Amino acid sequence: MDLNTKIKGQGFPILCLHGHPGSAASMSVFTNYLSQKYQTIAPDLRGYGKSQCQQNFEMREHINDLTTLLDKHQIDRCLLLGWSLGGIIAMELALADSKRFSGMVLIATAAHPLSSHPRPTRQDLLFTGIGGIINYLKPGWQWNINTFGKRSLFRYLVSHHSPESYHYLAKEGTPAYWQTSKAANTALSTAIRQGYNRLDDLHRINIPCLMLSAECDRHITAYSSQKTAQHLKNCQYKNYPQVAHLFPWEIPDLVLADIQKWLDQFRFGKE
Incomplete structure (x- = not known):
């Protein structure tokens, strides 16, 4: 699928993947900042935003779409940044073709996502x-x-x-939220019902990773994020107190500063 995509800035590319519900626009908290030094590539995933899809699909089709997107823009090497569902897809991309990616920033996500969200009244x-x-x-x-x-x-x-x-x-x-299709909702709920768990496969990812989680996250618990970080060979982990699933919108300056510190440590694109 030809994904609607927002590209900003110049430099080493960072593929920025939104969550559910989400869109390329909802990644602006990252892309507005990171595009000052990097090229940020933020697609609307299949069934989200302007990448509308009415037919049912499976989660693995996101991987095919994104691989096609990178090929289209002739991007042989880039960083991954994924928030929530976007982080899960980022890990799937790294598992599928680890040589294509230099590093990965994972935000409020997990390879075996666990929720403590109560039933809505x-x-x-x-x-x-x-x-x-x-x-x-x-x-x-x-x-x-x-x-x-x-x-x-x-x-x-x-x-x-x-x-x-x-x-x-x-x-x-x-x-x-309003632009998220029924097909996207179905694809995610199906994967959750099937008990998605990729923890045992994470040892195959050798690239540097940064995992950021929130103490009060009820959608994807900090416990499951930390467990994912422990299964990644080269992962730095930080848990922010007194914030929840959308913590990049609660404490954006702190989150961006920690991401920048990690980026500076590895000097991606300058090796």
């Missing part, structure tokens, strides 16, 4: 819908955050209910 769904609509129309409004946001499912996505994180939710999270 009717009030959760109602308050999430109302709060999401109001936030889309008036991003970061403190009254809405206090009245609906903190009492909705947003409380499992962010711990710092700051106007900044709610601006990200309005500008990038809500549009990505």
Whole structure:
């Protein structure tokens, strides 16, 4: 599939992969910064954003799409950066062709993802819908955050209910949610039901890796992220306290500083 793709900057390429629901636009917290020194390539995955797909597909087709994308742009070597589902796909790409990738940044993800998310109540769904609509129309409004946001499912996505994180939710999270196709939802739920687990295969990945997780992540627990990091041969791991699954939107400056420190350590593209 010919994926809709946003390319920014010049330099050593970084393939930036969004989560579920998500889109290339929802990776701006990374691409706006990293494109100052690198070339960032952020596609809408199959069934997401403007890469619409109505027919059912399996998760492995993401790998074929992305391999085709790299070939199209004649990218023989690059870095991987994946958030949530994007991190799982990044690991799958590295397992499929490790020689093509120089390193990997994994964010709120796991090779055997475990969730501690409670079953949503009717009030959760109602308050999430109302709060999401109001936030889309008036991003970061403190009254809405206090009245609906903190009492909705947003409380499992962010711990710092700051106007900044709610601006990200309005500008990038809500549009990505509405643009996620039924086929994409089906593909992910099928993989989860089948018990996705690639921990035993991670020993085949030898490239440098950075794993970042959140203490309060209920979607993909910090425990499962840490366990993944332990199975990777060359992985640095950091767990941020008092933040949740969308922590790059809660503490963007800290996250970007840690990624930059890791990039500087290995001098990718300069070896």
